Amino acid sequence: xxxxxxILIFFSALACAEQPLVELPHISVDPSNxxxxxxxxxxxxxxxxxxxxxxxxxxxxxxxxAGVKYGMAPTWPAGAWMGHPxxxxxLVAITRGSDWVYGYLKGYYKEGDxxxxxVEKNTRMPNPYPxxxxxxxxxMSLESIEKERPRLFRALRxxxxxxxxxxxxxxxxxxxxxxxxxxSDPSVIExxxxxxxxxxxxxxxxxxxxxxxxxxxxDLDQ
Numbered sequence: 001x002x003x004x005x006x007i008l009i010f011f012s013a014l015a016c017a018e019q020p021l022v023e024l025p026h027i028s029v030d031p032s033n034x035x036x037x038x039x040x041x042x043x044x045x046x047x048x049x050x051x052x053x054x055x056x057x058x059x060x061x062x063x064x065x066a067g068v069k070y071g072m073a074p075t076w077p078a079g080a081w082m083g084h085p086x087x088x089x090x091l092v093a094i095t096r097g098s099d100w101v102y103g104y105l106k107g108y109y110k111e112g113d114x115x116x117x118x119v120e121k122n123t124r125m126p127n128p129y130p131x132x133x134x135x136x137x138x139x140m141s142l143e144s145i146e147k148e149r150p151r152l153f154r155a156l157r158x159x160x161x162x163x164x165x166x167x168x169x170x171x172x173x174x175x176x177x178x179x180x181x182x183x184s185d186p187s188v189i190e191x192x193x194x195x196x197x198x199x200x201x202x203x204x205x206x207x208x209x210x211x212x213x214x215x216x217x218x219d220l221d222q
Contacts, residue, residue, distance in 0.1 A: 040179025
């Protein structure tokens, strides 16, 4: 009874969730790329940890070495940020998906004195790195974007350069997504490393079982 109800609630939430105004970019993420994961963890410690925690990585070696440590992020009261305190990001890559996370992090654009986001309209999170990225602006009106739903990067252009080249900034964001994907399942590296041995064992076990079966069958037929 509980499982069907949970499934219905889950898919109802998906259906009711507001869709991004643009088509999300599709990225390739390899959480076993430990160099990228570590760089992303360092970037998280510098730019994200002042608001967001990673509670499920308390004892994770990569996170601790990069400076992402349990207790470093503030403990927000329920009423903080007008009732929407910054969430823990340990599982955001599972709940949202890597394409959404990347698009959201790249989707900020200048609007008046502040910033808006094309992937999550009226987002409550301020642009975390305006100096690094620079100022993006819309290439078309919001009405046209809502009607056409173009690709994210077609709807934005860089009007004011940031403090680092655009290519370097893109790499930093991709590294951050690698870390968030890794954080949602830290055992993936160990699993991939032992997978060939597990498959080899299963093949040997299956072959041995088959040969034993043939031997028993031969004895029974005599």
